[in-house]
Amino acid sequence: MTVICVKNLCKYYQNVKAVDDVSFTINEGHCFGLLGPNGAGKTTTIEIMEGIIEASAGGVYYNNQPMNKALASRIGIQFQHTALQDFLTVQETLDLFASFYDKTIKQEALVELCDLGEFLARNNRLLSGGQKQRLLLALALINDPDIVFLDEPTTGLDPQARRNFWQLIQNIKAQNKTIVLTTHYMDEAEHVCDDIAVMDKGKLIEQGAPKNLLEKHFNEVFIYLPIAQVPAELIVENHWQQIDNHVEITSKHVEKTLSYLMSKQVSLTGLHVKSANLDDLFLKLTGHSLRD
Secondary structure (H helix, E strand, O other), X not given: OEEEEEEEEEEEEOOEEEEEEEEEEEEOOOEEEEEOOOOOOHHHHHHHHOOOOOOOEEEEEEOOEEOOHHHHOOEEEEOOOOOOOOOOEHHHHHHHHHOOOOOOOOHHHHHHHOOOHHHOOOEHHHOOHHHXXXXXXXXXXXXXXXXXXXXXXXXXXXXXXXXXXXXXXXXHHOOOOEEEEEOOOHHHHHHHOOEEEEEXXXXXXXXXXXXXXXXXXXXXXXXEEEHHHOOHHHHHHHOOEEEOOEEEEEEOOHHHHHHHHHHXXXXXXXXXXXXXXXXXHHHHHHOOOOOO
């Protein structure tokens, strides 16, 4: 069931079209990823969806209703940068934010869901990066929202903390809550998102399930070899790409390609075969990487 419908959304700043006729839908209980480099328009789109700024044209509809105060109370937001009150413990912070709402999730359930039990008595200033993000997630969930916005929630976290946070996202989805995620990490989007939308220069350029999009845009794999092992004339003749210290060969038939390389006496030491991922998709769609 569709719970969010973004219709022909536009946002103009003088002569700049920050968001240019963007439309997409989000299904209930899904994690929806909005991807794009800085300046793509995704943050502006999200802020309109959150009710923080107004659209120049178009609209956002929740269960077929435009945003209003009642609907806003059903939304939870984890901002990328949030300052926590100094000299309060995690427990005191949860109590403070719970006092802001008429309806809240049971605190015991919230503590378990976000795995806060081990540091409830710890001062906010002493939290690790991963612990702080788990607390911020809890604050976004404290009003028991139907829809949760997560803005770059794992930026700056170490790999293990990021994966731990991914599990929290899966736990939230298991409660049939809808998640709208912005991220710069393609592996993150591929792991947790049911659907993604790719924005660039204010426009929506592709949308769908990650697996479906990869199947749509790629029917080949990538073969990598150290550049020192591949004669220059072969690279030029076959129009292969040079990436750092490697040669990238795009192939629909791996066995034929390997047979060809061996027939040319090319050493296969250090060979690496990789299927396309969302990084490759983003590069193909936009002509640059997500972090450019």
